[in-house]
Amino acid sequence: MTDNITIPEALQHHVTTYLNHLMIERGLSDNxxxxxxxxxxxxxxxxxxxxxxxxxxxxxxxxxxxxxALSSGSHNMGNLAQSSVNRVFIAARGWHRFMFLExxxxxxxxxxxxxxxxxxxxxxxxxxxxxxxxxxxxPIDTAQGLRDRAMMELLYATGARITEAIDLDVDDIVxxxxxxxxxxxxxxxxxxxxxxxxxxxxxxxxxxYLVRGRPKxxxxxxxxxxxxxxxxxxxxxxxxxxxxxxxxxEDAEITAEISPHTLRHSFAxxxxxxxxxxxxxxxxxxxxxxxxxxxxxxxxxxxxxEVFAYAHPRAQG
Numbered sequence: 001m002t003d004n005i006t007i008p009e010a011l012q013h014h015v016t017t018y019l020n021h022l023m024i025e026r027g028l029s030d031n032x033x034x035x036x037x038x039x040x041x042x043x044x045x046x047x048x049x050x051x052x053x054x055x056x057x058x059x060x061x062x063x064x065x066x067x068x069a070l071s072s073g074s075h076n077m078g079n080l081a082q083s084s085v086n087r088v089f090i091a092a093r094g095w096h097r098f099m100f101l102e103x104x105x106x107x108x109x110x111x112x113x114x115x116x117x118x119x120x121x122x123x124x125x126x127x128x129x130x131x132x133x134x135x136x137x138x139p140i141d142t143a144q145g146l147r148d149r150a151m152m153e154l155l156y157a158t159g160a161r162i163t164e165a166i167d168l169d170v171d172d173i174v175x176x177x178x179x180x181x182x183x184x185x186x187x188x189x190x191x192x193x194x195x196x197x198x199x200x201x202x203x204x205x206x207x208x209y210l211v212r213g214r215p216k217x218x219x220x221x222x223x224x225x226x227x228x229x230x231x232x233x234x235x236x237x238x239x240x241x242x243x244x245x246x247x248x249x250e251d252a253e254i255t256a257e258i259s260p261h262t263l264r265h266s267f268a269x270x271x272x273x274x275x276x277x278x279x280x281x282x283x284x285x286x287x288x289x290x291x292x293x294x295x296x297x298x299x300x301x302x303x304x305x306e307v308f309a310y311a312h313p314r315a316q317g
Contacts, residue, residue, distance in 0.1 A: 005045050005048050005049060006048060007041075007044045007045065007047075007048050008048065008052075008053035008054075010053060010054065010055065011044050011047060011048075011052070011053065011055060012044065014055050014095075014099060014104065015037075015040045015041075015044060015095065018040070018094075018095050018098050018099070019033060019036060019037060019040075021098060022036060026190065027190040027191050028189065028190065029163070029189055029190070029191075031163060032189065035087075035091075036091050039087060039088040039091035039092070040091050040092065040095060042070075042077065042088055043066060043088070043091070043092040043095070045075075045076070046065075046066050046069055046075050046077065047062065047066075049075050049076075050062060050065070055099060055104065055105060056104075056105050056106070058096070058105075058109050059109050060109045060110070060112065060113055062109065063092065063093075063096075063109050063110050063113045064113060066089070066092065067085070067089055067113065070085040070088055070089060071085055092110065093110040093113070096108050096109055096110040096111075097110065097111075125262065125265040125266035125268075125269040125270070126254065126256060126258075126262060126263075126266045128270060130252070130254050130256070131156060131263075131266055131270075133252040133253075133254065134152065134248055134249060134252045134254060135149065135152050135153055135156065135201075136252075137149075137248040137251045137252045138152070138244075138248060140208065142213075143212070143213040143214070143216040143217055143231075144213075144231070145213075146205075146208055146209040146212055146213030146214075147209050147213050147214070147217065147228060147229070147236075148244045148248065149205050149208075149209070150202075150205040150206045150208070150209035150213070150228075151165060151228050151236075151241065151244065152244070152245065152248060152263065153201055153202040153205040153206070154168075154184065154198070154202050154205070154206060155245075155263040155264065155267075156202070156263045156266060156267055157198055157199045157201065157202035157267075158184050158186065158196040158197075158198065158202070158267070158284070159196070159263075159264050159267035159268060159281075159284050159285050160184070160186050160196070160264070161188070161260070161261070161264060162238055162241050162242065162245075162260035162261075163238055164186045164187060164188060165228070165241065166228060166235065166236055166237070166238050166241050167187060168184070168185075168186070168226070168227040168228065169225040169226055169227055170210070170214075170225060170226075170227050171225065172184060172185040172186075172227065173198070173206060173210075173227065181197060182197070182198040182203045182206075183195050183196065183197050183198060184196050184197075184198050186286065188286035189286070192286065194283065194284075194286045196284055206227075214227075214229060217229040217230065217231055217232075217233055218233050219233065220232050220233040221233015221234055228241070238260075241260065242259075242260050245258060245259075245260060245262070245263070246258065264285070267284075267285075268281055268284075268285060271284070
C-alpha cells in the first residue's frame, strides 16, 4: 500500500471523532481501537484517491467501489482475505452510521450495502494429548519456566485471551475460603469483568510460580502489581506471551499452527465435548452473544459426525 497519499484533514478529523466515541462511550480496548484505526485509514486512502475531501459528498457509489477495491486489491488496497475485507468494510460502515446519527451527514451511504457472505471459519484447537504435552514443556526449576507454565495453564484453564492474562494483577487471583476454590477476575472487551474458576492443575502452577518464580523476577523491578513479570520486574508484554507459547509448541513438537487464541479455542471445544452447556461456555469466554460461542458447537458436531461415520456399523455401506 502506497504512503504517498495525502488524506484530507476534514476526513481525518471525523475519523478521530469516531474513534474517540468508540473509546469513551463504548469502552473498546486499545487493541480493538488500533484495528479500527488501521481499517479506517485504509478507507480514507481510498477516498483520497477518489478525490473525496468532504464527508457529505460520500455516496453509496463510493462505498461499493471501496468494497470492490478491497476484494480485487485495486487502488493499492493490498491482497486481503475475504474475512479481512469484511472487517475493513464493517469499520467503514460503522463510521458512516455514527456520522449520520450525529447529524454530521444527512444520509447514510452505507445503509443498503452489505459485504458478501463468507463461509464460517471454524476455530482450530489442540487435542487433549497436545495440550498436555504443551503444558508440560516449560521446566519447573527456573523462574521463567515456572512463569511460562503458570501462564499457559491459566490460559487453558480459564479460556482467557492473551491480553486478559497479561493484564492480570496478583490480586486478581482470589482464593475463596468457604469451599477452597480459586477464581480469576478477568477483564474482557469494554473492561467487562467476569469471574472464572481456576482448576487444580492451573492453581498448583500459579501457586508454584508465586512462591518460587515471581519473587525472583520482582527483585529486579519497582513493585509492579502484575501477575506475570518479565526478568526486569515489569509486566510481561503480549508479544513475549505469544513467544512463550510458540517456543513451547516447538519444544513439544506440535506441528499444528498455534497462536495466542489456540488455548482459548481448545478450552471451549474441550468443555463442549465434555458435555458443558453452551451458555455456560459463553459466560466463561465472556462472549456478549451466545451466537459467537455456537461456532464451537459446530466443531464438536463435526467431530461427532466423523466418529459416527467410522464407528457405527451401519453408518456406511
